[in-house]
Amino acid sequence: MAKEKQFVSQIADIEADFPQWYTDVVLKTKLVDYGPVKGTMVIRPYGYAIWENIQREMDARFKAMGVENAYFPLLIPMSFMTKEAEHVEGFAPEVAVVTHAGGEKLEEPLVIRPTSETIIGHMYGKWVESWRDLPLRLNQWCNVMRWEKTTRPFLRTSEFLWQEGHSVYATGEEAEAETLRMLALYREFSETVLCMPVLTGRKTEKEKFAGALATYGMEAMMHDGKSLQSGTTHYMGQNFAKAFGVQFTDKDGTLKYGYTMSYGVSTRLIGALIMTHGDARGLILPPPVAPVQVIIVPVAMKKEGVLEAAFALAEELKSAGVRAKVDDTDNSPGWKYNEWEMKGVPLRIELGPRDIENGKFVAVRRDETEKQEYDRADAAKTVQTLLGLLSKSLYQKAKARMDERIVSADSLEKLLAGVEGGCFVRAGWCGDRACEDKVKQFAQATARVLDEKNDLPVCVCCGKKAQHTVFFARAY
Amino acid sequence: MAKEKQFVSQIADIEADFPQWYTDVVLKTKLVDYGPVKGTMVIRPYGYAIWENIQREMDARFKAMGVENAYFPLLIPMSFMTKEAEHVEGFAPEVAVVTHAGGEKLEEPLVIRPTSETIIGHMYGKWVESWRDLPLRLNQWCNVMRWEKTTRPFLRTSEFLWQEGHSVYATGEEAEAETLRMLALYREFSETVLCMPVLTGRKTEKEKFAGALATYGMEAMMHDGKSLQSGTTHYMGQNFAKAFGVQFTDKDGTLKYGYTMSYGVSTRLIGALIMTHGDARGLILPPPVAPVQVIIVPVAMKKEGVLEAAFALAEELKSAGVRAKVDDTDNSPGWKYNEWEMKGVPLRIELGPRDIENGKFVAVRRDETEKQEYDRADAAKTVQTLLGLLSKSLYQKAKARMDERIVSADSLEKLLAGVEGGCFVRAGWCGDRACEDKVKQFAQATARVLDEKNDLPVCVCCGKKAQHTVFFARAY
Numbered sequence: 001m002a003k004e005k006q007f008v009s010q011i012a013d014i015e016a017d018f019p020q021w022y023t024d025v026v027l028k029t030k031l032v033d034y035g036p037v038k039g040t041m042v043i044r045p046y047g048y049a050i051w052e053n054i055q056r057e058m059d060a061r062f063k064a065m066g067v068e069n070a071y072f073p074l075l076i077p078m079s080f081m082t083k084e085a086e087h088v089e090g091f092a093p094e095v096a097v098v099t100h101a102g103g104e105k106l107e108e109p110l111v112i113r114p115t116s117e118t119i120i121g122h123m124y125g126k127w128v129e130s131w132r133d134l135p136l137r138l139n140q141w142c143n144v145m146r147w148e149k150t151t152r153p154f155l156r157t158s159e160f161l162w163q164e165g166h167s168v169y170a171t172g173e174e175a176e177a178e179t180l181r182m183l184a185l186y187r188e189f190s191e192t193v194l195c196m197p198v199l200t201g202r203k204t205e206k207e208k209f210a211g212a213l214a215t216y217g218m219e220a221m222m223h224d225g226k227s228l229q230s231g232t233t234h235y236m237g238q239n240f241a242k243a244f245g246v247q248f249t250d251k252d253g254t255l256k257y258g259y260t261m262s263y264g265v266s267t268r269l270i271g272a273l274i275m276t277h278g279d280a281r282g283l284i285l286p287p288p289v290a291p292v293q294v295i296i297v298p299v300a301m302k303k304e305g306v307l308e309a310a311f312a313l314a315e316e317l318k319s320a321g322v323r324a325k326v327d328d329t330d331n332s333p334g335w336k337y338n339e340w341e342m343k344g345v346p347l348r349i350e351l352g353p354r355d356i357e358n359g360k361f362v363a364v365r366r367d368e369t370e371k372q373e374y375d376r377a378d379a380a381k382t383v384q385t386l387l388g389l390l391s392k393s394l395y396q397k398a399k400a401r402m403d404e405r406i407v408s409a410d411s412l413e414k415l416l417a418g419v420e421g422g423c424f425v426r427a428g429w430c431g432d433r434a435c436e437d438k439v440k441q442f443a444q445a446t447a448r449v450l451d452e453k454n455d456l457p458v459c460v461c462c463g464k465k466a467q468h469t470v471f472f473a474r475a476y
Numbered sequence: 477m478a479k480e481k482q483f484v485s486q487i488a489d490i491e492a493d494f495p496q497w498y499t500d501v502v503l504k505t506k507l508v509d510y511g512p513v514k515g516t517m518v519i520r521p522y523g524y525a526i527w528e529n530i531q532r533e534m535d536a537r538f539k540a541m542g543v544e545n546a547y548f549p550l551l552i553p554m555s556f557m558t559k560e561a562e563h564v565e566g567f568a569p570e571v572a573v574v575t576h577a578g579g580e581k582l583e584e585p586l587v588i589r590p591t592s593e594t595i596i597g598h599m600y601g602k603w604v605e606s607w608r609d610l611p612l613r614l615n616q617w618c619n620v621m622r623w624e625k626t627t628r629p630f631l632r633t634s635e636f637l638w639q640e641g642h643s644v645y646a647t648g649e650e651a652e653a654e655t656l657r658m659l660a661l662y663r664e665f666s667e668t669v670l671c672m673p674v675l676t677g678r679k680t681e682k683e684k685f686a687g688a689l690a691t692y693g694m695e696a697m698m699h700d701g702k703s704l705q706s707g708t709t710h711y712m713g714q715n716f717a718k719a720f721g722v723q724f725t726d727k728d729g730t731l732k733y734g735y736t737m738s739y740g741v742s743t744r745l746i747g748a749l750i751m752t753h754g755d756a757r758g759l760i761l762p763p764p765v766a767p768v769q770v771i772i773v774p775v776a777m778k779k780e781g782v783l784e785a786a787f788a789l790a791e792e793l794k795s796a797g798v799r800a801k802v803d804d805t806d807n808s809p810g811w812k813y814n815e816w817e818m819k820g821v822p823l824r825i826e827l828g829p830r831d832i833e834n835g836k837f838v839a840v841r842r843d844e845t846e847k848q849e850y851d852r853a854d855a856a857k858t859v860q861t862l863l864g865l866l867s868k869s870l871y872q873k874a875k876a877r878m879d880e881r882i883v884s885a886d887s888l889e890k891l892l893a894g895v896e897g898g899c900f901v902r903a904g905w906c907g908d909r910a911c912e913d914k915v916k917q918f919a920q921a922t923a924r925v926l927d928e929k930n931d932l933p934v935c936v937c938c939g940k941k942a943q944h945t946v947f948f949a950r951a952y
Contacts, residue, residue, distance in 0.1 A: 035549040036556070036598055037586060045544035045614065052545065068521035069528065073511040074588075074619055074635050075572070080512070096551070096577035098588070101634075102623030103569050110513060112550075112574070112588075122512055138521065143550055143619065147578030158577075159550050 011342070014280045018224045022152070022275060025282050029343045031270070032153040039151040039158035043267065046343070047154075049291035050270050051161065055141060057193045057288065058163065058265070061185055062139050067165060070138045072119050075110040080118040083243040087117065090210020094146040096158070112145040117211065117236070117262060120166045121244030128258060131170055131250050135178075139165040144266075154271030155228070155476050162266035168246055168258040172237060175259035176214075179235040182263040183216045186231040189265075194273045195286040195394040196220050197402050198230060199424070199471055201449030206436055209262075213237040219448045219471070221402040222275035225422020227448050227473035230272045233263035271476075276398050283344025284366050286394055287387040294324040294383055295340045297333050299352030309356045313349070313379060320380035322387070341366060346390050347383060365390050367397075406471070408456065415460055415472060416443040424448070424473045428456035428466030435461035445472040487818070490756045494700045498628070498751060501758050505819045507746070508629040515627040515634035519743065522819070523630075525767035526746050527637065531617060533669045533764065534639065534741070537661055538615055543641060546614045548595050551586040556594040559719040563593065566686020570622040572634070588621040593687065593712070593738060596642045597720030604734060607646055607726050611654075615641040620742075630747030631704070631952050638742035644722055644734040648713060651735035652690075655711040658739040659692045662707040665741075670749045671762040671870040672696050673878050674706060675900070675947055677925030682912055685738075689713040695924045695947070697878040698751035701898020703924050703949035706748045709739035747952075752874050759820025760842050762870055763863040770800040770859055771816045773809050775828030785832045789825070789855060796856035798863070817842060822866050823859065841866050843873075882947075884932065891936055891948060892919040900924070900949045904932035904942030911937035921948045 011028065012020035026032050031047035034040070043051065059069070075098060082088045095111040113119065120138070128136060145159045154160075165182065169175040183200050190196045198218045208215035212234040219227045240246070241257040250256050277284040287293050294317055298310040310326045317324035327336045333350070340348055350362040350371070359376045363383070367390060374382045405423040409415040418425035425445065429435060436447055438461050451469040459466050487504065488496035502508050507523035510516070519527065535545070551574060558564045571587040589595065596614070604612060617639045627633050641658065645651040659676050666672045674694045684691035688710040695703045716722070717733040726732050753760040763769050770793055774786040786802045793800035803812050809826070816824055826838040826847070835852045839859070843866060850858045881899040885891040894901035901921065905911060912923055914937050927945040935942050 033599065033602070036553055036595065037549060037551050040549040040551065042549065042599055043547040045546050048546045049544070051547075068525070070521050070524050071519040071527075071637060073513060073516040073518065074621070075513050075516065077512055093579050096574045096586075098572045099575045100585075101572035102625070109576075110572075119512065123509065123518055126509070145550070149578070161547060 011280075011282060014223065014278065021278070025274065025278060025342070026153050029283055031274075034153070037158070039148055041153045041157045041159075043161070046291055047270060050273075050285070050289050051267055053289040053291070054193070054269055055163075058189060059141075061189065062163075062165065065181075065185070067137045067139050067167075069140060071140050071142065072116050072123065074113055074143075076113055076116070076119045078109045078111055080122060081111060083118065084211045084239055086239075087211035091115070091146075094148070096145050096147055113142075114144055114146045115262075115264070116140070116144075116164055117166065117240050117260075118244070121240045121246060121260070124166075124168055124258070124260075125245040125247070128168060128246055128248050131248055134248060134258065135167055135169045135174065137165070137167040137178075139163055152271075154267055154274070160267050162264050164262060164264040166260065166262045168241065168260050170248065170250065170256070170258065172259045175237075175261045176235050179214070179216060179233045179261045179263070182233045182261075183218065183231075186218050186233070186263070186265060190218060190220065190230065191395060193286070193288045194269065194276075195288075195391050195398065196230075196273060196276045197395060197399040199402075199449055201451060201471070203232075203449060204436060204447045204470070206433055207447060209234045211236060211239055213239065217449050219473070219475075220272050220276055221398070221405065221424060221473075222272075222476065223278060224275075225405055225419075225424075225473075227424065227475040228268070228272050228275065229448070229475065230269055231263070231265040234261060236260040236262065277394055278344070279367075281338075282342030284394065285344040285346060287346045287391050290344065290346050291323065292325045292340075292343075292345050293322055293387055294347045294349055295336075295345045296324060296326045296349045296351060297336045297340070298326065298328065299333055299350055299355075301328065303353045305356060306351070306353060310351050313351060313361065313376075317380055317383055320384065322380065322383055347386055349383075367393060409460055410456070410458065412439065412442045412461060415439065415445065419443050419445045419472065419474050424471050426451065426456065426469055427460035427472055428458050429468050429470045430459035430462055430464045431467035432459075432462070435459055439472060443472070445474050447471070448473050448475060487756075487758060490699065490754065497754070501750065501754060501818070502629050505759055507750075510629070513634070515624055517629045517633045517635075519637070522767055523746060526749075526761070526765050527743055529765040529767070530669070530745055531639075534665060535617070537665065538639075538641065541657075541661070543613045543615050543643075545616060547616050547618065548592050548599065550589055550619075552589055552592070552595045554585045554587055556598060557587060559594065560687045560715055562715075563687035567591070567622075570624070572621050572623055589618075590620055590622045591738075591740070592616070592620075592640055593642065593716050593736075594720070597716045597722060597736070600642075600644055600734070600736075601721040601723070604644060604722050604724050607724055610724060610734065611643055611645045611650065613641070613643040613654075615639055628747075630743055630750070632744075636743050638740050640738060640740040642736065642738045644717065644736050646724065646726065646732070646734065648735045651713075651737045652711050655690070655692060655709045655737045655739070658709045658737075659694065659707075662694050662709070662739070662741060666694060666696065666706065667871060669762070669764045670745065670752075671764075671867050671874065672706075672749060672752045673871060673875040675878075675925055677927060677947070679708075679925060680912060680923045680946070682909055683923060685710045687712060687715055689715065693925050695949070695951075696748050696752055697874070697881065697900060697949075698748075698952070699754065700751075701881055701895075701900075701950075703900065703951040704744070704748050704751065705924070705951065706745055707739070707741040710737060712736040712738065753870055754820070758818030760870065761820040761822060763822045763867050766820065766822050767799065768801045768816075768819075768821050769798055769863055770823045770825055771812075771821045772800060772802045772825045772827060773812045773816070774802065774804065775809050775826055775831075777804065779829045781832060782827070782829060786827050789827060789837065789852075793856055793859055796860065798856065798859055823862055825859075843869060885936055886932070886934065888915065888918045888937060891915065891921065895919050895921045895948065895950050900947050902927065902932065903936035903946055903948055904934050905944050905946045906935035906938055906940045907943035908935075908938070911935055915948060919948070921950050923947070924949050924951060
């Protein structure tokens with residue numbers, strides 16, 4: 001006990017050392033641990049339960065849109081990777097390679113999927129024959145591997161969990177529309193399920209997916225003002241269809257290549273919500289994904305009837321669909337308050353003999369400090385209302401921060417000052433890669449997404465006419 | 477269309493060539509396809525939906541027992557594999573090895589998990605400190621890889637999906653009790669969710685898991701009388717705890733090793749239910765896991781109101797929790813009947829203008845041929861009743877077959893005749909490995925599980941006093 005208590009107080013100061021705060025919080029709340037191989041993570045039950053909630057919410061949305069789940073093999077022949085020229089250039093340096101299996105050297109090395117466009121393209125080439133087979137819209141929930149030099153739990157690890165959706169359409173217009181539809185789905189999901197405001201938009205050529213014609217990204221502002229890419233959708237045109245022979249006989253009898261697109265979000269979303277909502281005391285988990293939404297702490301636990309009343313309340317809340325839990329451990333109430341605050345449980349209920357006698361309970365929202373008393377009779381309804389208010393409030397707070405911290409710049413110096421001050425910087429851009437590279441060099445900032453509006457007249461770097469307005473930021 | 481129609485009629489005769497029937501059925505109903513790497517499979521939406529239903533049902537049972545989900549890394553340092561002597565001997569020949577990653581040769585080769593006792597043992601060694609941390613009961617849903625020479629979709633593939641549960645207890649008694657508890661859970665699951673009768677029992681030393689003190693198996697009888705191992709649970713004693721330093725300070729202050737156990741079922745269960753229930757016309761899917769439980773075929777579909785009535789019925793059934801679907805394609809009703817029969821949909825509803833007018837609908841169970849008319853007003857209740865009856869009937873039919881085909885033998889010749897006749901053979905066994913090997917050589921049959929009863933007096937092979945009564949069978 002004493003050892004754990006010490007850990008709680010050892011969370012680094014969120015303002016003074018945010019990276020250390022993050023590491024402390026994810027380890028000490030037991031969301032995750034380091035795996036034995038460098039760059040790998042073990043997702044512990046408290047972290048995995050968040051992922052299960054994300055999966056359930058996201059998967060329901062996919063199914064409602066008519067997307068079906070499937071499962072494609074982990075190992076991809078090396079030769080597949082080279083079929084799309086840009087794709088291999090982008091991913092080859094990061095792959096893990098299986099050279100031996102079953103006690104023998106393989107004839108052809110196999111790569112562990114870094115993403116599955118190639119192997120899915122191969123299967124689609126086999127399955128798609130007629131316009132009747134289109135659109136073909138599949139998704140898989142799986143693990144992928146990208147060998148990274150610098151890693152951090154959830155944010156960048158050599159192996160991570162994700163979903164990857166892959167669709168083929170008969171026309172480019174339809175495939176592009178799906179690319180934007182999925183981006184909108186991700187945005188709605190972030191806002192309502194993760195209570196996390198995002199910027200969405202097209203990526204520059206430099207930042208796009210290897211092999212795509214266009215990549216769209218969803219960017220969220222973290223506590224320190226840096227950006228975290230939290231989801232992407234890609235329009236491939238016919239690049240992969242041609243590489244893998246995804247052809248169909250159209251209604252007019254002619255043979256045509258399909259148009260493909262893909263989209264993905266990963267366990268990185270867990271990192272995103274931690275760094276969006278957390279505070280000095282630890283995690284604040286958005287109610288829709290919190291493994292425990294309500295922690296009930298019995299006060300004077302050994303007095304007759306207190307524990308029974310706590311468990312009865314928990315059952316009542318569970319019946320109403322609330323994820324409630326009683327902390328009946330031997331720790332003191334004060335210790336429990338600290339622990340569950342660090343673990344980010346949205347709502348704490350305190351229930352003691354006097355509350356029980358008076359038909360009341362006390363509740364404290366994780367984002368507030370004051371205790372409020374409520375009628376026991378309306379518990380389920382009250383708790384649902386409080387969780388809803390908390391969700392809204394988390395979103396609004398994060399939204400206000402992001403809005404406050406979006407500034408414009410018309411010079412590299414101002415752009416640098418902006419990102420150093422923890423802001424996203426809107427700036428004009430001529431569209432040249434050279435200027436994008438210079439911004440990176442000068443301000444360690446990258447083009448996160450293009451704004452839909454193009455209202456800034458000149459390029460922040462070269463001063464020529466701007467082709468786009470860009471959100472620049474430092475990013476994870 | 478013509479092409480597909482031809483495929484349907486091309487299913488091999490189930491009695492004449494069961495292996496070919498299996499291959500035809502799994503491919504033609506689009507449950508699965510071959511992946512590009514030899515021995516791999518692609519699980520297509522219709523197959524994956526069965527797996528999702530299995531997962532949902534099984535996962536709910538685990539959670540109700542207090543088991544939590546987590547996720548451990550795919551890649552295991554080669555050195556971990558060698559820490560438990562029997563384990564490495566059993567699995568080393570089958571592993572796929574990553575030797576290069578991120579463009580460099582790795583210092584230590586990494587194996588793709590064939591099972592995760594070692595890496596989970598390593599993490600448990602890090603996490604477990606006190607008796608308060610026990611029991612520790614985690615499960616993961618993931619992919620695993622075992623490089624096999626002879627493969628068949630679902631039954632044996634180099635990569636497959638499974639769940640693996642791993643628990644540590646303070647005492648051997650508790651860990652053994654959990655091993656039997658999980659075996660009972662698998663049995664109940666097979667019987668009620670897959671409608672599949674099984675034999676459960678302890679495995680012989682020869683057949684046990686590499687590194688376990690005892691393995692328990694669940695064996696199901698397939699259509700051809702062969703056995704399919706459909707789930708296993710393992711009691712490890714302190715073998716892995718000692719190899720990975722899983723130690724805890726007990727209540728008395730002394731440092732002790734924990735006792736571990738593990739358990740798993742895989743996508744092989746899909747193969748099991750196909751080969752248990754299928755018939756000459758194709759699949760018969762047990763209602764609890766069927767992706768589509770009721771297919772509604774509109775008759776005279778172009779007549780006014782028919783399609784609307786079909787969709788209204790589907791919505792009503794869905795609201796009642798039934799997975800219903802309308803086939804509104806251009807194919808003829810007869811073609812649809814054949815297709816959905818092959819795909820094993822438990823219940824077909826035919827709905828035409830006259831039925832609609834009379835307030836009736838016609839339903840046909842997949843395991844029967846006669847059509848029955850029912851009142852439209854009670855549709856949801858009727859359908860639920862029919863699905864329940866079908867589940868029971870599938871179980872009873874398979875149970876009757878298994879019961880009929882369990883025979884006893886007191887000589888190797890009789891044992892051979894039994895397994896050649898598609899039976900499980902109960903026989904006495906002295907307990908010597910030599911006799912077990914001789915049975916294998918003589919009859920190509922293996923000891924599937926030990927019977928709880930030991931009522932046969934002498935060893936079927938050597939004639940000495942029997943120590944056990946064994947179920948011998950040919951197996952997949």
